[in-house]
Amino acid sequence: MTVIAEPELLDSTALADPFRPQLARIASVTRETSDTVTISTELPATGSLPQFVPGQFSMLYAYGAGEVPISISGDPGNPDRLDYTIRSVGAVTTALITRKVGDYVAMRGPFGTSWPMEAAAGEDVLLVAGGIGLAPLRPVIYHILRHRSEYGRLVILYGARSPKELLFRKELSGWSKSPDTQVLTTVDYGEPSWRGYVGVVTKLFNFVSLRPERTITMMCGPEIMMRFGIRGLQGRKFPDDRIYLSMERNMKCAVGFCGHCQMGPYFICKDGPVFTYGQMRHWMGDLREL
Amino acid sequence: MIGIQEFIQYTKGQSILEGFEPQDLERLAALAKEVHFKRDQIVFREGETHGRFYLIMDGSVVLEITAGGHPMLLQTLHGGEAMGWSSLVDSEGGAHFQARVISPVRALSFDGPSLRSTCESDPAFGYRMMKALLTLVTERLDASRMQLVDMYSNPGVARA
């Protein structure tokens, strides 16, 4: 069985110098939607990119604009590339998505905890993603498909606002043809040519048969979507400690020094971004945070 | 009218019928008619008073509306779901949406006014029917609210 490194083995504070950025060259740029781009980075000379585990993020630096946390969205089995899927929402992300092949980007990390790939071994895996939230889950899908026999059923539920805003459309269709894998996609509003589901992502729970006690759920998306998702899972008796979430907060240091990303007793950068719902229960759902 | 055994078999995955007593199912079976719709067939049109309530057994239907001259898909309904609940309340005016079949549908169809008068003549049944309906409407309302919130516009970074 392939064992994915435990989060603590990749403790970010143990990196040589977590504040020192490394320059990487953009090897390819893929436009995913009108505001989202995937950049694939490689090291300019010989050397190796830092190892990562699904769920981790890097701090990407765009000169003159600033630095932001972005999850690694690529294949953990391909050590020569680090991919990032970036949605443009402000100054830094816009600067990053307008980078071209051959440009350089500075990055720190990878930081943070991983999705529970070990705990999920031998279990069914339910992935629930909304919008850009599919990007941090994509390494999980690559990993499971690469080690298919080590996991049970894989169910991917993905929601976006409209068909035009769905990420990785070709891949979604490819994944749905993988053994013992079910992919259901839904949009809030469809166009006449759309043949898939229309409605919120939580409605998709009705169309898959899952065994709550044998399923590990990993959920990533806007916090409000995750709150609705958790409610739907609880109604179906999924135990809180088998539901994992990736949390997002604004970050500065990314290594647990500045306190910028604090949520209750946790620093999202260091103790997360992946948590069980059991850990997050008391800290989610505060409407002031939306 | 459908035999009770057949009705029970047909409505297995229908969560809307979960709180119903055996005699309720018999009443419903007596009012039910099996219907089939082909792909792209219109089950009811916007503004039309179709007066029917459906329990979808298989297939899919999309509820759509024309906005700014363009059809917009608002929700899909699938096996195990109900459609046309407004026919059970004494509402003015017709359907707010058009229902179009996207994959061949097999459904149980109920005449809204007959179902309503059964509810009125047997208040215990009527109460359970309205409770089931309210659950359905609440689910739909929650889903519409979630759509209105536009959950995906902000991937969740709360500005610290």
Ligand SMILES: Cc1cc2nc3c(=O)[nH]c(=O)nc-3n(C[C@H](O)[C@H](O)[C@H](O)COP(=O)(O)OP(=O)(O)OC[C@H]3O[C@@H](n4cnc5c(N)ncnc54)[C@H](O)[C@@H]3O)c2cc1C
């Ligand atoms: C652990 C972690 C992983 C992340 N992974 C990804 C990822 O894989 N891909 C990705 O695209 N983003 C990801 N993000 C979010 C990303 O870091 C932010 O979008 C980014 O910091 C915004 O910076 P900016 O300078 O472009 O925008 P800012 O100038 O900081 O913000 C511009 C405006 O957009 C709003 N805003 C800020 N962030 C968002 C947002 N995320 N969505 C919508 N509106 C926003 C702000 O309120 C502000 O009004 C992640 C965040 C965290 C904490």
Ligand code: FES
């Ligand atoms: S970003 Fe500084 S403590 Fe988390």
